[in-house]
Amino acid sequence: MRQKLEVVLVHGLWHQPAHFDRLAEELRGQGATVHIPRLHRGSLAADTSTVQATVDRCLTEPVVVGHSYGGSVITGLDRVRHLVYAAAFVPAAGESGALLGGAGALVNAAVHRHEDGSTSIRPEKAREVLYADCTEADSERAAGLLVRQRPGHGRGVPDRIAWESVGSTYLRCEQDRALSPGLQERMGERCTTVVSLDASHSPFISRPRQLAGLILGT
Secondary structure, rough: OOOOOEEEEOOOOHHHHOHHHHHHHHHHHHOOOEOOOOOOOHHHHHHHHHHHHHHHHOOOOOOOEOOHHHHHHHHOOOOOOOEEEEOOOOOOOOOOOHHHHHHHHHHHHHEOOOOOOOOEOOHHHHHHOOOOOOOOHHHHHHHHHHEEEEOOOOHHOOOOOOOHHHOOOEEEOOOOOOOHHHHHHHHHHOEEEEEEEEEOOHHHHHHHHHHHHHHHHH
C-alpha cells in the first residue's frame, strides 16, 4: 500500500498553526497527512529543533513548507524530501532573516515594539501588510490570531543549509507588502524552481487550493 505524502507546515513570526487551517484542509482533502508544529520557542535553534522533531516522527520524508521566517527554520532541517519557501527567507551560511530583510524591511511599518522587547503587528496595519488580497472577513480572522513575538528569532542563523542538498521550490508573491518581491526574487535564485504568484504575503489564506496543488506537485 502506498504511503501517504506527509507535509509539514511551518509558520512565520507573529503567526500560529491556526493560520494554516484552510491550507491544511485542502491538503488533507487531497490525501496528504499534515503536521503543523507551533513555533515561538525562544530562538531559531529552538524552533528548528521543534520542527525537526516533527519531521523525525513522520513515517516518510516529508515535504516541508516554510512561510516568511519559517524559511529560516526549514533551511536548518534534515531528512526532508523537498523544501517549499512561500514568501520566505532562504538564508545561506551565516545569514539570518534580519540580515536578509535589512533595516528597511517592508513589514517594519506594521510592527509595534513593546517595553519588554517583544513585538506585535499593529491591528490597523495587518490587512494592508499581511493579508492584502484576502477577504475582509478572512483578514479580520487572521489578524485576530496574531500573537506577540519574543525578540531574537529573526537574528538566528541556521546550523545547516538544507537547500544546498535537497530540491526546493520558491513561491514568489508578487504583491507582497511584508517581504519585498525583489528580495524574494534574489532568494529564489538559490532554489531549484521558482513559481510566481499574483498574491500578497499570505497565499495560504487567500488561495489555499492553488497553494495545495503547488505543494503536492513538488
